[in-house]
Amino acid sequence: MARTSSDIALKTRQADEASPRPKSRLDLFKFVPFRLNRLAAEVSSALAVEYQERHGLDIPAWRVIATLGFRNDACSAQYIAQCTRTHKSTISRAVTTLLHDELIERVENEADRREFRLQLTKKGRTLYEELFPQLLRREDEILACLSAQERKQLSALLGKIEQSLDLIQTSEEADAKQAY
Amino acid sequence: MARTSSDIALKTRQADEASPRPKSRLDLFKFVPFRLNRLAAEVSSALAVEYQERHGLDIPAWRVIATLGFRNDACSAQYIAQCTRTHKSTISRAVTTLLHDELIERVENEADRREFRLQLTKKGRTLYEELFPQLLRREDEILACLSAQERKQLSALLGKIEQSLDLIQTSEEADAKQAY
DNA sequence: GCTAGATAGTCTCACGTGCAACTATTTTGG
DNA sequence: CCAAAATAGTTGCACGTGAGACTATCTAGC
Numbered sequence: 029m030a031r032t033s034s035d036i037a038l039k040t041r042q043a044d045e046a047s048p049r050p051k052s053r054l055d056l057f058k059f060v061p062f063r064l065n066r067l068a069a070e071v072s073s074a075l076a077v078e079y080q081e082r083h084g085l086d087i088p089a090w091r092v093i094a095t096l097g098f099r100n101d102a103c104s105a106q107y108i109a110q111c112t113r114t115h116k117s118t119i120s121r122a123v124t125t126l127l128h129d130e131l132i133e134r135v136e137n138e139a140d141r142r143e144f145r146l147q148l149t150k151k152g153r154t155l156y157e158e159l160f161p162q163l164l165r166r167e168d169e170i171l172a173c174l175s176a177q178e179r180k181q182l183s184a185l186l187g188k189i190e191q192s193l194d195l196i197q198t199s200e201e202a203d204a205k206q207a208y
Numbered sequence: 209m210a211r212t213s214s215d216i217a218l219k220t221r222q223a224d225e226a227s228p229r230p231k232s233r234l235d236l237f238k239f240v241p242f243r244l245n246r247l248a249a250e251v252s253s254a255l256a257v258e259y260q261e262r263h264g265l266d267i268p269a270w271r272v273i274a275t276l277g278f279r280n281d282a283c284s285a286q287y288i289a290q291c292t293r294t295h296k297s298t299i300s301r302a303v304t305t306l307l308h309d310e311l312i313e314r315v316e317n318e319a320d321r322r323e324f325r326l327q328l329t330k331k332g333r334t335l336y337e338e339l340f341p342q343l344l345r346r347e348d349e350i351l352a353c354l355s356a357q358e359r360k361q362l363s364a365l366l367g368k369i370e371q372s373l374d375l376i377q378t379s380e381e382a383d384a385k386q387a388y
Numbered sequence: 389g390c391t392a393g394a395t396a397g398t399c400t401c402a403c404g405t406g407c408a409a410c411t412a413t414t415t416t417g418g
Numbered sequence: 419c420c421a422a423a424a425t426a427g428t429t430g431c432a433c434g435t436g437a438g439a440c441t442a443t444c445t446a447g448c
Contacts, residue, residue, distance in 0.1 A: 054340040056274045056292065060347055061251045063366050065267075066293050068248035070373050071241045086434085087245075094236045106396060112236065113246050115436055120398060142396040142443045160234040167240055173372035174365065182365045185358060186243050192353035193250050266404085286426060295406055300428060322413045322426040 097156035102145035277336035282325035
């Protein structure tokens with residue numbers, strides 16, 4: 029809980045954690061947006077060890093790899109950008125690096141010569157197969173403080189928020205748009 | 209989006225050959241670290257409207273204001289950095305701006321002339337009093353998809369993860385160190 | 389079938405931020 | 419009491435990234 033034991037905090041905290049408005053102050057530690065930010069940053073840096081130090085990838089590159097690894101068919105940079113909600117220029121740069129490192133390859137799409145179909149190379153897939161279990165293990169460690177049921181709860185809650193923020197349909201939407 | 213028959217061929221061909229075992233993949237959309245990142249980014253940008261457009265603050269500045277607004281006593285930049293888990297140089301720059309805008313003021317600490325005690329000015333407190341209800345309202349909108357109980361659940365789950373990541377004790381630790 | 393608008397991807401620019409060096413001060417330990 | 423380590427805060431530097439311009443291509447409408 030975002031419950032600290034400093035007296036000031038305790039005195040002014042509302043009993044109900046979900047209470048929409050404390051009296052005349054805002055406890056940053058109970059403020060969900062702040063907590064999400066901090067948590068995401070922390071979790072990210074905990075994972076960074078895996079893909080950064082061990083494999084030389086940064087987050088955008090990992091997102092490209094992960095997207096291509098999950099969908100075994102080739103897809104466009106645009107698609108990856110939409111799915112991962114990452115700016116297209118960021119994806120573009122990651123793609124350039126990954127191409128150079130021969131972790132992915134791209135094929136011209138004769139049907140639409142503006143775009144390129146991206147897919148993992150053998151080397152890239154090997155890396156993916158090696159990397160993602162490590163990342164899942166990390167995730168597991170991070171969520172080890174939760175019971176199986178709590179994890180489900182968490183997943184469901186995140187899902188609801190994502191949905192209400194329109195973060196969810198990206199996959200289907202992108203697919204729909206893409207009509208692959 | 210010009211996506212047509214060639215893609216279908218592509219997909220099925222690859223599906224046969226490249227995914228003999230569907231088990232060996234990672235669904236980014238079910239990967240909690242990724243989801244947290246995306247969610248935090250989205251929520252942040254939803255809130256940015258409030259403190260950025262309406263009050264000209266960026267996130268670090270808002271964190272300083274929020275910390276000082278919550279604790280009505282003066283505290284050091286270091287303390288804010290620890291509480292908010294923000295780099296001290298980032299806080300330093302935010303403090304410089306806020307001082308210039310006369311939203312906060314700082315007093316030399318005679319007991320330790322390395323540090324300064326920071327506190328909101330009248331102007332700063334006015335802004336705080338105006339801003340934080342707006343932010344709470346936003347938070348409320350974002351969490352409107354959850355019932356009261358679900359919010360409690362969420363809060364509790366986040367709390368557990370925070371705790372296991374040692375994100376929690378910052379406040380007490382900082383207080384202890386600071387002995388304000 | 390041509391023009392206007394959309395779309396994929398790249399590139400330049402500006403900016404925020406982490407890192408690390410630096411100054412000034414305090415604390416520690418010999 | 420002095421030297422060395424620690425700490426608060428600032429600043430220069432490098433880098434990653436979002437915004438947006440730009441090129442090339444495709445689509446739609448007339």
